[in-house]
Amino acid sequence: MRAVVLVLAVGALLTAMPRAQADPFTELDVEMWFEEYVSVVKDGRAAWTDASLGTNGVVCAQCHPNAANTHPETYPKYQKQLGRVTQMWEMVNWCIRNTVEGKNLAADDPRMTAIMAYINHERRGVKLDPGKH
């Protein structure tokens, strides 16, 4: 009997304890969130041929067709050009400054998010391999 009381008491205590819980969401939410994601990827695809990121008329797609040679799965990694371990957005800015001759985008600029989304989307399914050259 005492054991039963103890089990009940512990049970009551555990249910009363606050738990970290994610907000509930529905299948419709998931579909809508994915649509939002896809629209940001499309914005990134558009940025890929958008000369207004730079000043010399050159666009990302000329050197990285379909985001080729961007290797998002290898970040963070040491980048010779910057002399330290970097995130991929820092190399996006390196290319914005040095190849299309534009101005850095902030890491949380929606255009940076779109560019990164497009690059990652093109390489989806590739195994993460940070640090690789």
Ligand code: HEC
């Ligand atoms: C004139 C050619 C050229 C253009 C235009 C260009 N890039 Fe690059 N990009 C390069 C070269 C060269 C590198 C350096 C490769 C290296 O050493 O890792 C590079 C590297 C990168 C990397 C890192 C690749 C890696 O392997 O780690 C990213 C990401 C990138 N570019 C994105 C962009 C984006 C976004 C744009 C458009 C704003 C752009 N590039 C425009 C030539 C170009």
